[in-house]
Amino acid sequence: MSARVARHDCAPPWALGVIAVKTRSFVSARMVAERAGVSRSAVSRTFTDGASVSEETRRKVLDAAGALGYHVNHLARGLRERSNIVCLVVSNMTTPIRARMVDIMTRQLQASGWITMVINTETDTESVSKALRQTLNYRADATVVLSGTPSASLIEACLANGQQVVLINRDDRLKGSSTLAVDNSLAGREALFLLQRAGCKRLGLVTSNAQTASLVERERVFVDIARAQGLNVTVTMAGPTTYESGADAARRLFGRSNGPDGVFCVTDLLALGFMDVARDEFGLRIPEDLCVVGFDDIEQADWRAYQLTTFAQPLEAMATHVVDLLNDSEGASSDRKLFEPIPIWRRSVRPGVKTD
């Protein structure tokens, strides 16, 4: 691990009154008790919710605590009870959608009294494993996996240790873990519908090589339904789930004759890169010559340069559900909840010719 050496290079707490120089180290309940002239138990009770302390004692304790700068040690508390720690496992944190997920999750967890340990992982299993072990080391009460691909065995270790495990937008549906996901097939179906209604004839689909369950599902449904209707779909997979991959996809698709006039990009980031190249390098007008649908509704999709029609994930609702799950703990552990993506209408798809 780390190569740090420093230990308690400072006066022990009980030397406090004597030395009084640069105290260092944390204040303990014992110190507060001494100063307040009460027992440690009294101090503990003062800071415990269902207490039973006289107003008098309470005040003395609070005064002493304030003067000393006392803070209850949750590490010690977590020794007997729950640690109140939630581990958030996430990869690709800089992606706008992921950043928002982390933002919303941490915010809601915090508001509900949890403390969040963020484990930032590469997508590969190895680094997730290392990370998850930390989860266990710190006795997290729960692990929430936003992304990355943890090995089933490790998740099982978390479960075996009594942790709650919540998987978001992933397929591995392990016994004992809760899963929440966005209804990707709905998005795929709806995307196709939007493009068809706009009168698009030559359909394209742009995806990444990440091949996440979510991505694959969106693609599958879009393509299947289209083909069932006798429509061909040109599928392009240009690289990771990035702006650049979207740009590359556009070059491939329009580099040959007869490019598509309606494209579903399984991610906004792909869509934005795709749009830029379609316009700049191939002179296509959006939505006149080309309609584009994305997924995620990242902030940039609303920027004037794009105005991308897309689907929003109900992130706040999803986070609320996670928090509820954790707070219940008993409540229906091994379930799967599906959230409906919300279509966001902007200008990258033509208004559509009503045919009713």
Added chain:
Amino acid sequence: MSARVARHDCAPPWALGVIAVKTRSFVSARMVAERAGVSRSAVSRTFTDGASVSEETRRKVLDAAGALGYHVNHLARGLRERSNIVCLVVSNMTTPIRARMVDIMTRQLQASGWITMVINTETDTESVSKALRQTLNYRADATVVLSGTPSASLIEACLANGQQVVLINRDDRLKGSSTLAVDNSLAGREALFLLQRAGCKRLGLVTSNAQTASLVERERVFVDIARAQGLNVTVTMAGPTTYESGADAARRLFGRSNGPDGVFCVTDLLALGFMDVARDEFGLRIPEDLCVVGFDDIEQADWRAYQLTTFAQPLEAMATHVVDLLNDSEGASSDRKLFEPIPIWRRSVRPGVKTD
């Protein structure tokens, strides 16, 4: 706080061998010791770096630990020694630049053996206070403030409790805390130089109402130097540090006659909104009619729709410095390190007429 009730609603560990049903709760060293037929001390030593265990014992312990799924309890360990926890205080996490900071910081901290607790705060002092108290509750060894405005008194509480405190890009230079910042005056100066070299005559500056030390400094230097040269600068402050504010700023600046032809936006996000409106709503060509310089070098600045000339913060180097600071702990606690922003040349500023 939270309203959760559940306690150890499960068989005690020592019932394991007997009941063997849905074990739950964490495995302890004692259980490993029993199974391995050694003392608890032996188990502890096996997992301590400078151990002194016979190969035989070690193997027995590791076998038992593996079978039981044992993980050292860092909470208990942190009771006597350092907790190895670092608190990362951050606000506005969805902002691209902030997301990257969090990403890089967590990654490097992790790599160096630290575990990161993320405290997501509104920018207001109150919520930061609440958050920082958590820091103390969990006995974090250090607190790293990426953004938000913690009250000086709380920071002092952290310091008094022996925490290391590192402030990034903030001005509050408290005794005992380390500060790292980007050289904002250099950026302001350089931005002005770029615009002048491009032949811009009517200068503008777009900032936000956040009035961070960093933002103020960039503005101050840009404006001061320009005025010292007899050039006037129109300063616009449209709202928070967002894309929309940049857009609004453009509307204000170009809504009247004789708008600027060279603008320094103190943040990329402002710059991108500014560019979109300048082009779409006022028909200005960039860089022919209008030159724009930003700051941060967020990913979007490199997108084809923008190609913004800007300054990058050397985030990796900064994170490395933070980690070094934490690992040293002794090393020059109360210092301030300045990092040079790196100019990134793109196409939002004209090549510039050399005049040498």
Added chain:
DNA sequence: TTGAAAGCGGTACCAC
């Protein structure tokens, strides 16, 4: 090398 025992900071249970 090993095991026993003390202590880290709290909370819960116990009499008083």
Added chain:
DNA sequence: GTGGTACCGCTTTCAA
């Protein structure tokens, strides 16, 4: 209501 005590899980002397 209050203080004493046991115990949470670990590391660390200290003898053996």
